Ligand SMILES: Nc1ncnc2c1ncn2[C@@H]1O[C@H](COP(=O)(O)OP(=O)(O)O)[C@@H](O)[C@H]1O
């Protein structure tokens with residue numbers, strides 16, 4: 001299993017349950033939509049899987065590592081094998097598209113020329129070959145998300161987590177973006193996308209996990 | 224393509240945080256350096272004074288004991304013979320009449336009085352290096368030889384000043400400490416504000432697997448860059464201020480018979496130059512601490 005969560009609970013500081021007993025397994029190469037209304041716990045579950053939120057109780061095994069036994073340093077190292085896309089692209093405003101997308105490789109100490117070549121190729125693949133030097137403010141919402149996607153996959157992650165990646169763009173742009181995710185999945189990346197946009201999920205025909213009140217819902221009859 | 228070191232560059236440009244930080248650090252480093260120089264100056268004078276008291280004295284032979292005609296007396300040769308016999312003394316130096324006049328003038332005796340009065344003969348006595356003057360014994364020797372002369376030790380005049388100088392030195396040192404604390408607090412607050420406004424970016428970097436050490440190093444580099452600028456400017460300004468005060472200090476040292484050695488002056492200058500370096504260190508440490516603290520908030 002690539003991801004394995006067992007009876008994961010997350011409680012807020014005021015002891016309110018945010019995730020209540022999530023048990024979940026993802027095989028390598030899976031493509032899963034995580035759906036549910038606002039406040040259902042989608043982001044929290046994604047953050048638990050992305051090592052950005054420590055569960056109050058429960059166990060997580062990620063890429064073969066029992067997360068509970070890992071120190072800060074090795075957690076950072078493990079995070080470098082994951083990709084994260086958020087609703088707001090969180091690009092650094094004073095860096096260009098190519099610089100933003102290069103960040104994870106720079107942080108990992110990549111050789112500058114190799115990084116430049118690789119990132120140029122990647123940005124071309126997401127359709128931004130002619131916007132390499134543009135700053136985030138000069139890019140549309142959809143373009144910004146494509147830079148964010150390029151940044152998330154620049155490390156060739158085994159697991160790509162996206163939290164409402166299409167939340168800020170129109171449906172046309174959203175579908176194009178989702179298409180990129182399916183392409184990546186075909187190349188072997190495991191993808192989990194959290195979204196409340198059911199109409200988009202319906203058009204993709206992929207596995208869907210529904211969450212409500214911090215609890216995973218059983219799949220509907222006949223699916 | 225620009226290196227990773229520019230990651231936080233923009234955060235410090237926003238709302239001119241970086242420029243204001245340089246200004247703040249320059250002012251504080253200037254203040255700390257000037258105060259440290261005062262501490263070193265006062266402390267140094269006390270130090271040299273202490274040393275001088277123990278090794279120097281002036282033998283005053285009043286005009287009366289030289290004989291009224293001024294030629295027949297054998298007092299002077301006898302005094303020389305006595306002093307030479309003392310192994311703890313360097314060869315004594317007779318202060319010329321001109322020199323005596325100048326010194327007395329510097330101490331405020333008016334020139335009319337000086338012109339009329341017969342001047343005593345002054346002799347500078349100095350212990351050989353490493354030795355102390357034993358004034359009571361010297362006095363006894365003079366009395367035994369029936370020579371009427373007075374031994375003026377600097378101790379009498381200087382000794383009263385030394386505790387005051389030491390007190391001022393410690394007070395100035397205290398101010399240096401306070402200024403450095405203010406510097407650390409100022410940097411810490413500024414860093415916290417930058418880190419708070421950059422929370423989303425930092426979280427993203429954290430998610431990318433940037434470890435605390437790397438991010439802290441990059442963040443601290445921004446502070447260090449600015450601290451170096453501030454240290455340079457602050458030091459130059461302080462040195463310029465002190466150069467003006469140095470003239471006065473020199474005159475004071477001259478008329479007080481205080482002569483710091485070359486080594487002592489070098490040590491004092493070194494201590495003064497150490498302050499900006501220390502300030503850079505403090506600023507970086509404060510930035511590092513604050514960044515580490517904020518990053519630790521993430522799992
Ligand atoms: N840091 C937090 N502290 C307290 N409550 C939180 C925190 N993050 C999320 N929550 C709460 O947890 C619940 C689930 O939130 P979230 O995972 O963001 O849901 P979703 O992404 O499905 O909208 C919500 O009720 C939200 O208010």
Ligand SMILES: [Mg+2]
Pocket residue numbers: 039042043044163164
């Ligand atoms: Mg959410």
